[in-house]
Amino acid sequence: MPGDNHGDVSSEGPPADRAKDMDLYGWLIGSWDLETLHHRNDGTIQKWDGECHFGWVLEGRAIQDIWIRPxxxxxxxxxxxxxxxxxxxxxxxxxxxxxxxxQDYSRQIGRAEGKDIVQMGADSRGLQARWRFTEITAGSFHWIGEERRAESDPWRVTYEHFARRTGS
Known part of the structure; x- marks a missing residue:
């Protein structure tokens, strides 16, 4: 990651025994500019620009990112x-x-679903959360954050990030 201060935890890439498994998120390595939309409860949309940076860590056995807004x-x-x-x-x-x-924390499980990546879990408020990477290309992606209170409730889009690659 640019300005990387991870010291001994940063890595050049995944180990050979995990390289194929790491492909699901490995394409994200590098830096991205973001256009962010916050879909508020009152129906209005708040817009920001932002940035995110992805890098290999822990001997290439994990990927860490940093999301910054604005x-x-x-x-x-x-x-x-x-x-x-x-x-x-x-x-x-x-x-x-x-x-x-x-003070926002979430734990999820991520998997491929068709051409998308879908992460499911709960957020720090106890709401069900679904975060999706869609419209994935080498130079862009669309990230959609959704939430709901119960299985029977419809998903509600709360955030979207439209990302464009800026560097490797």
């Missing part, structure tokens, strides 16, 4: 990180999100 040097309203670790035993990914600025 783009620096503006003061942050969201500054969080995700650790993604592949679990060969379940054939999926453990996703751990932490935004200490807003």
């Amino acid at each position: 783009r620096r040097p503006a003061p942050s309203t969201m500054y969080g990180t995700t650790l993604r670790v592949f679990d060969p035993g379940m054939g999926g990914w453990h996703i751990i999100w932490s935004d200490p600025l807003n």
Whole structure:
């Protein structure tokens, strides 16, 4: 990641025995500009720009990212990180999100669904959360964050990120 200060935890890439399994998120490695939409409860939409950076960590056995909104040097309203670790035993990914600025934490399981990546879990408020990477290309993706209170409730889009690659 640019400005990487991970020291001994950063890695050049995945180990050979895990390389294929790491492909689901490995394409994200690098830096991205974001256009973010917050779909508020009152029906209005708030817009920001932002940035995110993805890199290999822990001997290439995990991918860590940093999401920043708005783009620096503006003061942050969201500054969080995700650790993604592949679990060969379940054939999926453990996703751990932490935004200490807003005290927002989430644990999810990520898997491929068709051409998309879908992460399911609960957020720090106890709501069900579904985060999806869609419209994936080498240079862009659309991230959709949805939530609901119960299985019987419809999913409600709360955030969207439209990302464009800026560097490797």
